[in-house]
Amino acid sequence: MLFRKKCGIDLGSDTIKIADKKNKKVVCEKNMIAVRDKTYVIAVGQRAYEMYEKTPLCVTADSPMVNGAIADGGNLGFILARLLKRFSSVFTKRPDILVTVPMELSEIEMRAFYKVLTGLKVRRIALVEKGVADAVGIGMPVLAQTGSMVVNIGASTTGISVISDGKVIIGRQYPYGGNAMDQAVITMVRREHNLAIGKKTAEKLRVAMGYLMNGEAKSSEVYGIHTISGVPSSARIPSEDISKAITDTADAIADAVKMTLQRTPPQLLENIQQNGIYLAGGVSLTPNIASYIQEKVTFPVYNVPDPVYNTMNGLVEIMNDKELKKLSFSLKDYVGNLI
Numbered sequence: 536m537l538f539r540k541k542c543g544i545d546l547g548s549d550t551i552k553i554a555d556k557k558n559k560k561v562v563c564e565k566n567m568i569a570v571r572d573k574t575y576v577i578a579v580g581q582r583a584y585e586m587y588e589k590t591p592l593c594v595t596a597d598s599p600m601v602n603g604a605i606a607d608g609g610n611l612g613f614i615l616a617r618l619l620k621r622f623s624s625v626f627t628k629r630p631d632i633l634v635t636v637p638m639e640l641s642e643i644e645m646r647a648f649y650k651v652l653t654g655l656k657v658r659r660i661a662l663v664e665k666g667v668a669d670a671v672g673i674g675m676p677v678l679a680q681t682g683s684m685v686v687n688i689g690a691s692t693t694g695i696s697v698i699s700d701g702k703v704i705i706g707r708q709y710p711y712g713g714n715a716m717d718q719a720v721i722t723m724v725r726r727e728h729n730l731a732i733g734k735k736t737a738e739k740l741r742v743a744m745g746y747l748m749n750g751e752a753k754s755s756e757v758y759g760i761h762t763i764s765g766v767p768s769s770a771r772i773p774s775e776d777i778s779k780a781i782t783d784t785a786d787a788i789a790d791a792v793k794m795t796l797q798r799t800p801p802q803l804l805e806n807i808q809q810n811g812i813y814l815a816g817g818v819s820l821t822p823n824i825a826s827y828i829q830e831k832v833t834f835p836v837y838n839v840p841d842p843v844y845n846t847m848n849g850l851v852e853i854m855n856d857k858e859l860k861k862l863s864f865s866l867k868d869y870v871g872n873l874i
Contacts, residue, residue, distance in 0.1 A: 666696025
């Protein structure tokens with residue numbers, strides 16, 4: 536007897552998460568692929584990420600998505616197919632999949648998205664807006680006619696959604712997040728300490744010491760290449776420098792939240808003021824970022840309990856709840872007459 540699998544896919548620029556309907560089997564892999572001589576795939580996911588910044592000239596390790604949009608559909612399809620294989624066996628048919636979709640895609644980006652998904656060996660494809668899945672994961676009353684706001688701060692993008700009556704009423708994706716913060720740290724270390732460091736080192740510094748406000752004064756020894764002598768060197772980086780470096784991106788996120796609030800209908804704005812704004816996404820783990828944004832927007836701001844897996848938790852809820860399944864829609868409905 537063959538069984539039908541149902542899987543939820545949270546498709547992020549930095550990370551791809553896939554879970555079955557019971558949330559018992561979960562795959563969380565970097566959205567990255569390593570290719571030799573522009574032809575031969577040698578690694579995907581976490582293994583490819585481990586090669587990042589370490590590869591010889593004949594090997595490239597990159598993400599097929601940039602700022603939430605598909606940059607290389609062929610490579611993205613290859614990664615998804617490889618990861619979905621972990622959910623199949625001789626006893627299972629092709630799965631049904633429920634995939635999060637980003638906001639504000641252009642016609643070209645929608646076509647790329649369609650091509651990738653229809654190229655997968657799956658039976659049925661359903662979609663749900665990422666902001667809606669986030670709201671479900673938090674436990675917000677998404678089907679009610681009340682306003683809720685979710686800010687998903689990812690690696691490449693920050694998605695801001697106002698949800699009411701099962702729909703994203705106002706939604707926009709901004710092209711900055713953790714990567715912009717990490718690049719600011721790289722620039723600061725080069726400028727202030729004459730040291731060239733990689734993205735992975737910058738990310739570790741941000742997560743450990745990017746307090747933004749009310750942080751502990753400490754420092755960390757990092758290693759890189761001296762920008763003047765060109766030899767391996769090290770420097771001790773204080774937390775104050777890291778916090779200053781990432782402030783511009785944090786301010787841009789806070790400004791985006793304020794602009795969204797200004798566009799929100801008054802009746803929904805009252806609900807959001809009462810219930811608060813919720814931060815999801817891995818970059819919301821940056822120390823004190825909720826307090827920092829709250830100070831800027833003067834609305835209560837909260838971190839969700841499980842920011843990294845919040846979207847996936849929402850997908851699992853939607854797959855298992857008959858009422859919440861109404862929040863999903865078909866791929867054909869999404870692309871309309873573009874295909």
